[in-house]
Amino acid sequence: MSKTAAQWHETPKFPSSHYVDSRIYTDQQLFEEERQRIFNKTWYIACHESEIPNAFDYRTFQHPGGTPLIIVRGEDMKVRAFYNICPHRGNTLLYDPSGNAKRITCIFHAWSFDTQGNCTDISREEQGYQKRFCKADAGLREVKSETGYGGFIWVNVDDNCVPLKTFIGDAMGELDPYIGMPLEVFHYHRAIVDTNFKLWHDTNSEFYHDYMHYFNRVTGMMQLGYFDRKCVGYDNGHVLVGSMEIKYDAYAGSKERGIGWPGLAQGGWILIDLFPGMTYNLRTSVLRMDTMIPLSPNKVMIEYRGLGLKSDTPAERAQRIFDHNTIWGPFGRNLHEDLLGVHGQGRAMRPGTDSRWVLQGREENSTIHDEVGMRHYYAEWSRLMGRKAFDPYGERRVSAAA
Amino acid sequence: MDRTTIQDMVYQTCLLLDDKNFDAFLDLCDEGFRYSITTHSPEIRKDMIWLDHDKKGMQNLFTQLPRHNSDHSPITRHAIVYKVDVDEGRKEADVVSALQVYKTDLDGGATALFAVGKYVDTIRFEGGKPKLAKRVVKLDTRMLGIGYHIPF
Numbered sequence: 001m002s003k004t005a006a007q008w009h010e011t012p013k014f015p016s017s018h019y020v021d022s023r024i025y026t027d028q029q030l031f032e033e034e035r036q037r038i039f040n041k042t043w044y045i046a047c048h049e050s051e052i053p054n055a056f057d058y059r060t061f062q063h064p065g066g067t068p069l070i071i072v073r074g075e076d077m078k079v080r081a082f083y084n085i086c087p088h089r090g091n092t093l094l095y096d097p098s099g100n101a102k103r104i105t106c107i108f109h110a111w112s113f114d115t116q117g118n119c120t121d122i123s124r125e126e127q128g129y130q131k132r133f134c135k136a137d138a139g140l141r142e143v144k145s146e147t148g149y150g151g152f153i154w155v156n157v158d159d160n161c162v163p164l165k166t167f168i169g170d171a172m173g174e175l176d177p178y179i180g181m182p183l184e185v186f187h188y189h190r191a192i193v194d195t196n197f198k199l200w201h202d203t204n205s206e207f208y209h210d211y212m213h214y215f216n217r218v219t220g221m222m223q224l225g226y227f228d229r230k231c232v233g234y235d236n237g238h239v240l241v242g243s244m245e246i247k248y249d250a251y252a253g254s255k256e257r258g259i260g261w262p263g264l265a266q267g268g269w270i271l272i273d274l275f276p277g278m279t280y281n282l283r284t285s286v287l288r289m290d291t292m293i294p295l296s297p298n299k300v301m302i303e304y305r306g307l308g309l310k311s312d313t314p315a316e317r318a319q320r321i322f323d324h325n326t327i328w329g330p331f332g333r334n335l336h337e338d339l340l341g342v343h344g345q346g347r348a349m350r351p352g353t354d355s356r357w358v359l360q361g362r363e364e365n366s367t368i369h370d371e372v373g374m375r376h377y378y379a380e381w382s383r384l385m386g387r388k389a390f391d392p393y394g395e396r397r398v399s400a401a402a
Numbered sequence: 403m404d405r406t407t408i409q410d411m412v413y414q415t416c417l418l419l420d421d422k423n424f425d426a427f428l429d430l431c432d433e434g435f436r437y438s439i440t441t442h443s444p445e446i447r448k449d450m451i452w453l454d455h456d457k458k459g460m461q462n463l464f465t466q467l468p469r470h471n472s473d474h475s476p477i478t479r480h481a482i483v484y485k486v487d488v489d490e491g492r493k494e495a496d497v498v499s500a501l502q503v504y505k506t507d508l509d510g511g512a513t514a515l516f517a518v519g520k521y522v523d524t525i526r527f528e529g530g531k532p533k534l535a536k537r538v539v540k541l542d543t544r545m546l547g548i549g550y551h552i553p554f
Contacts, residue, residue, distance in 0.1 A: 051446050059445070097445040188446045189544055214469040305446075321451050330549040331439065331453045337471045339548035 009356055011396065017375050018361040020389040025196035025358070026351050030385070030392060031297040038276050038384050040065035041158050042236075043167045045278050045291050046081065047071055048305065049151040050184040056100045056115060060084055062301070063157060064197075064277065064293045069143065070094055070104065071153055074115035081145040081155045082117050087138050104140075117142050150179035150280070150287065150307070168274070171238035175270050175280055178263055183287065186321055187306030189330055193339055195346025197277050197294040198381075200302060203338055204271070204279045204290065205231075205239055205373035208362065212337050215327075220244065229368040237275030237380030239373040244269050259285050259319050262309070273373065275380055286324045298346055304328070304335075403527055408495050409483045411525055411532045416479040422552070424464035431457055432526050432533040439553060441519075441541040452541070453553055463553070472551045478504045478513075479554060481521055494535065497523040501539070503554050517543035517554065 012019040024030055046061040046069060058072040061081075068084040070093065084093050086106040093104050093113070103120060105112040112121035119138035122129070144156045146164040149172055154164050161167075193200070203209055207229070210216040220226050229242030260266050261282065272280045277292035287307040294300050306328065308320040327334045349355040360371040360378070378389040388394070411430065418427040428435075437460050439453040455463060485498040498520055505516040524536040539554050 098447050185446050186448065187450055188443045188448075189450075189452075189546075191547060191549065192545065193548060212471055214466070214471075322454060325451065325453055329452045330546045331551065331553060332549070333466070333470055333551065336473070336549035336551055340471055340473055343548050 008354070012357050012359060012361070014359065014361040016388070016390045017379065018371075019357050019359050020378055021392055022349050022355040022358055024381075024389055024392055025199060025345075025349050026297050026355075027392070028297055030387070031294065033385060033387075034276075034294070035065050037386070038381070039063070039294070041156075041161065041384070042276060043146075043154045043156045043161070043164050045152045045289065046145075046155045047153050048183070048185045048289075048307065049079070049147055049153060050182075050307075050310065051098065052079065052153075054100065056102050057098070058094060058101055058104075059098050060094055060096070061155070062293050063155065065157055067157060068092065069155060071145065071155070072101070072104070072115045075102075079145055079147055079153055080116065081143045081153075082113075082140040083143070085141070086111060087119075087140065088122075093140075111138065113140050149176075150289075151183050152289070167236055169235040169238070171234035171236075171240065171272060171274065172280075174240050174243065175272055175282060178261060178270070178282060179280075179287065181262065182310035183307045184310040184312070185305050185307050186317060187304070187324055187329070189304050190301055191304070191330075191339055192295070192299065192301045193343050193346065194298055195300060195342045196297060196349070197292040197300040198377075199342045199345045199349075200290070200292055200300060201273060201277050201279070201377065202358075202374050203342055204281075205241065205273050205377060206362075206371055207241065207368040208371070209338070209341060212341055213334050215333055227364075227367055227369070231366050231368060231370060231373045231376075233372065233376035237377050239273045239376050241271040241273065241373060242368055243271075259316050261285055261287075273377070275377060283327070284323065285320050286328070288324070288328055298350060403488045403490065403493075403495055403532075405483075405486050407532055408486050408488075408497055408525055411534065412481055412483055412497060412499050412521065412523060415534060415537075416481050419552070419554075420476070420478055424461075428457060428461060428464075430532075430534050431460075432528075432535040433457060435460070435534060436536045437539075437553065438537075439539040439541060441544050443544065460553075467551055470551055473548060475505050475508045477516060477550070477552065477554075478506065480504065484520075493527045495525045495527075497521070497525055499523070501554065505550075516550075517541055517546060519543060519554070 047059040051059050052073045055075050058070055061069045063069050070082045070084045073079050086093050088111050091106055091108040093106050103112045110123045114120050117140035119135040122135055146154050210221055229244050232240040267284055269283045279290040281288040289305040291303045292300050306324040308317055360374045362371040364370040366372045382389050435457040437455050440451050442449050480502045481499040483499045487496040501519050501521050503517040504513050506513040519541040522538040526533050526535040
């Protein structure tokens, strides 16, 4: 039966943990709070160690909290992270996304910095500042960084944050045995999509959307054990989406992946969503990493990386690249479908569309068509935001039964 | 192996792919045909391959297209042949064409530039007829939004 306007706006007949108010995906005020309360407080992946293998190599990174960063490997081979902002007149220090710089020199007035963040030169320092200001006053703002969990470089702009290990907790336990060896990024691309960042994370948190993928419908969903895969929630909002083995020969043009991944069962698949917007996805022969950089309530930049083993032979690397592209490349069969899905959500949830609720009410004993992963995520979101995801503005009176 | 024949071949591939006449496109391709899409990432400082198939792989990709959920906005390929190097000994021509790909929204019909790059083709002459032996789509554009299922 179709609904009237009043019925459309009625509170869903679920416990309040099983739906969210659509405005959490669209409101500017909530978006700004997310940047401050979540992204500027949590650890986030900036890049991979293989992107800056040599002393003085750097990468720039648009931190999801809003601040542009530089990730640089020093002469001592230690990786550090700084604001990509000149302390003089606020200019961008490094413009290129990557490079090698013994000195980080601002193009504006040639102030120069070393890879430990010390200011090494102020043009005509004494003439302009006499004894009132000097290089020691002009260091770069350093932010915390750690390397780990597959060689990724993590940053946290909160000086008082907990250690990365505490933030991750036990969430990576299922994947840790497979990512201890040196890895290397072979694929990087970005997608900017008119949708909210959480909607992409939602998609990565359940496999109910396998109905969108022809390939997954004729392979995974037909296999014994598919519906046994469990979602497991961990502290700080992280979720393991249960592992399985894929039978690739069920899809024309695909074949059993020949090279696999050390220690992983043939056709194995482990997916871990880390709060608030990162996903490790180890599938058969490739590790994919998604990191989301929210740009506005209805715009997100997603960075996609594909990784293989640093020890790969050319033939092994070629096979991993082929496997990656078939499913996850910009022309791959699944990635486009997933992005089309969240693009559609973004289109339907723009302010003014009268989208009201997003249901997360499926309960299937915490298996992968259960929406428990999203519920786990929004419990953490609510805790950090100090707002209820089902009622972000405290407008509703929820019955005790709900 | 005159330049006009070679140019016509490149333009014909564009028209056929724009029309989604994939069988006719593959008829223009040599049995040993290889198709790839490549680009360079300044972010990770690596050349990347985004798609790589032989003729059978392309046939399979085209066959599967109707089974996927896709953006149905059509694309238009605009190529201009810049350079033709004929090797009479090999009976092949190396051809470089500038490529622009436009996407026209299905809803409303707005057209926007989707990608730019180059076709780097090898055209083989067998029995006086040209066949596309190899196509490398070298993309300058790396931001393709939600992506696309149909190769350029």
